[in-house]
Amino acid sequence: MIEVRNLSKSFGTVEVLQDINATFAKGKVNQIIGKSGSGKSVLAKCIVGLYVPTKGQVFYDGRSFHEMAKEEKRQLRQEIGMLFQSSALFDSLTVMENVMFPLKMFATKSEREMRDRALFCLKRVKIEGKGNKYPAEISGGMQKRVGIARAIAMNPKYLFVDEPNSGLDPQTSIVIDELIQEITVEYDTTTIVITHDMNSVMGIADEIFFIHNKKLWWQGTRPELLNSGNKELNDFIFAGSLMREVQKAMKSG
Amino acid sequence: MALLFHIGRYFMLMAEVFSKPERLSIYWKRTLEEMDLLGIKSLGIVSLLSLFMGAVITIQTKTNIDSPLIPQYVVGFTVRQSTILEFSPTIISLILAGKVGSTIAAEIGSMRVREQIDALDIMGVNSAGYLILPKIIATALINPFLIIISMFLSIFGGWLAGTLTGIISSADYIAGIQYDFDPYIITYALIKTVVFAVIIATVSAYQGYYTIGGTREVGISSTKAVVYSDVVILIMNYLLTQLLLL
Ligand SMILES: Nc1ncnc2c1ncn2[C@@H]1O[C@H](COP(=O)(O)OP(=O)(O)OP(=O)(O)O)[C@@H](O)[C@H]1O
Ligand SMILES: [Mg+2]
Numbered sequence: 242m243i244e245v246r247n248l249s250k251s252f253g254t255v256e257v258l259q260d261i262n263a264t265f266a267k268g269k270v271n272q273i274i275g276k277s278g279s280g281k282s283v284l285a286k287c288i289v290g291l292y293v294p295t296k297g298q299v300f301y302d303g304r305s306f307h308e309m310a311k312e313e314k315r316q317l318r319q320e321i322g323m324l325f326q327s328s329a330l331f332d333s334l335t336v337m338e339n340v341m342f343p344l345k346m347f348a349t350k351s352e353r354e355m356r357d358r359a360l361f362c363l364k365r366v367k368i369e370g371k372g373n374k375y376p377a378e379i380s381g382g383m384q385k386r387v388g389i390a391r392a393i394a395m396n397p398k399y400l401f402v403d404e405p406n407s408g409l410d411p412q413t414s415i416v417i418d419e420l421i422q423e424i425t426v427e428y429d430t431t432t433i434v435i436t437h438d439m440n441s442v443m444g445i446a447d448e449i450f451f452i453h454n455k456k457l458w459w460q461g462t463r464p465e466l467l468n469s470g471n472k473e474l475n476d477f478i479f480a481g482s483l484m485r486e487v488q489k490a491m492k493s494g
Numbered sequence: 495m496a497l498l499f500h501i502g503r504y505f506m507l508m509a510e511v512f513s514k515p516e517r518l519s520i521y522w523k524r525t526l527e528e529m530d531l532l533g534i535k536s537l538g539i540v541s542l543l544s545l546f547m548g549a550v551i552t553i554q555t556k557t558n559i560d561s562p563l564i565p566q567y568v569v570g571f572t573v574r575q576s577t578i579l580e581f582s583p584t585i586i587s588l589i590l591a592g593k594v595g596s597t598i599a600a601e602i603g604s605m606r607v608r609e610q611i612d613a614l615d616i617m618g619v620n621s622a623g624y625l626i627l628p629k630i631i632a633t634a635l636i637n638p639f640l641i642i643i644s645m646f647l648s649i650f651g652g653w654l655a656g657t658l659t660g661i662i663s664s665a666d667y668i669a670g671i672q673y674d675f676d677p678y679i680i681t682y683a684l685i686k687t688v689v690f691a692v693i694i695a696t697v698s699a700y701q702g703y704y705t706i707g708g709t710r711e712v713g714i715s716s717t718k719a720v721v722y723s724d725v726v727i728l729i730m731n732y733l734l735t736q737l738l739l740l
Contacts (some may be wrong), residue, residue: 318618329609343617
């Protein structure tokens with residue numbers, strides 16, 4: 242479980258997030274949605290400590306990140322897996338080496354066990370044939386999958402996924418979504434997914450957090466999402482024609 | 495104000511760089527890779543420049559001091575002294591700042607803007623140490639070799655130019671480069687070289703590490719890396735010359 246308390250973040254004089262309070266439950270897919278530039282990635286980076294919040298605190302299972310010593314923070318980070326919006330694979334390493342990287346840095350395993358683990362993770366994202374390729378040699382969608390494989394290599398307790406679906410075809414997108422859901426349930430991770438893909442939200446979200454106008458504007462479950470009566474939220478989720486059709490169908494019973 | 499900010503942040507970054515590494519074996523492997531990339535791959539340009547540098551010093555010296563009162567061996571002597579004291583350690587380091595410094599800043603800068611440094615941090619890896627320390631050690635170890643090679647080639651280039659054009663006899667030149675030799679100047683040159691190597695690696699890494707933005711900013715960081723490395727090298731050159739030779 243991750244709790245965010247009174248979190249605000251400004252860059253210089255520009256405020257991006259204001260007084261965010263949220264609880265992300267364990268074993269659940271928590272999805273953060275919001276317009277491009279609304280501060281979703283910044284929120285995720287504040288939670289994992291890549292950005293220092295201007296105000297507020299973050300608690301990992303009751304442990305305040307803010308108050309941890311440097312060494313404790315490093316320890317905690319080995320429990321965090323994160324897929325970045327840009328995938329952030331290391332260009333000079335092969336796909337296999339990328340997935341093995343965190344294991345090599347921290348795990349006390351033999352080379353063979355690490356290779357097996359990496360292969361297992363690559364299989365989970367259905368990309369095991371590409372182990373010897375370099376990131377530049379595979380497609381953007383494949384890079385995302387490798388990024389997920391790397392994020393789960395260390396069996397994280399907390400999984401952050403920033404836009405896993407952008408740049409993916411609908412079918413692959415569903416495969417990735419299901420994978421994220423499976424991992425969450427199977428390993429009981431606290432999963433936070435950032436997305437603006439409504440398919441993904443309707444597919445796997447357990448709890449939805451809508452960021453708008455610097456604030457946590459709305460929070461609720463999938464069934465609640467469609468009948469929130471919240472204008473800004475509706476403007477966001479019904480912007481696409483597919484969702485408009487869904488809404489029409491619901492209204493007509 | 496901005497200068498103080500950068501100096502402060504530079505030293506804080508260095509404190510990170512030199513804090514305890516995760517896996518020494520991984521660092522060592524990275525250092526060897528960097529020695530190849532930053533050192534061995536600079537050998538060509540360093541050799542070429544050094545040969546021509548020595549050649550030009552010889553011709554310049556000869557044409558400028560052509561007087562019956564000055565003995566012929568002075569040409570070789572001048573080439574040796576100026577090569578070892580300044581041209582090889584300083585000029586070649588400035589050239590390396592251009593080549594190696596821009597490479598370092600571009601590499602680290604693009605890792606920053608493409609969230610790869612975030613990825614390292616999030617894994618709990620000391621990103622500053624992992625990325626920067628191998629580069630510092632690699633340049634500090636390899637640049638002295640480059641500079642020694644440069645010294646030989648520069649003096650050889652002088653001989654080549656002098657004898658081929660016939661402005662000085664081989665015997666006079668060789669007498670000159672042996673005249674009144676104090677080995678301390680080599681020590682002095684190598685101390686400078688190592689200091690300059692550390693400046694190139696750290697100043698450039700600093701520029702790359704704190705890049706904000708996209709590919710355009712990576713280019714800007716890369717340019718800044720070269721300019722600031724050069725400025726700091728020139729200042730340190732002055733200070734070290736005063737400190738070590740006066
Ligand atoms: N390091 C930074 N320095 C200054 N401003 C920043 C920084 N990072 C993000 N911002 C600003 O914060 C705002 C929110 O950015 P963020 O990347 O969180 O958006 P997002 O919701 O993830 O958008 P997208 O869906 O396009 O990824 C943007 O206006 C951005 O310009
Ligand atoms: Mg984002």
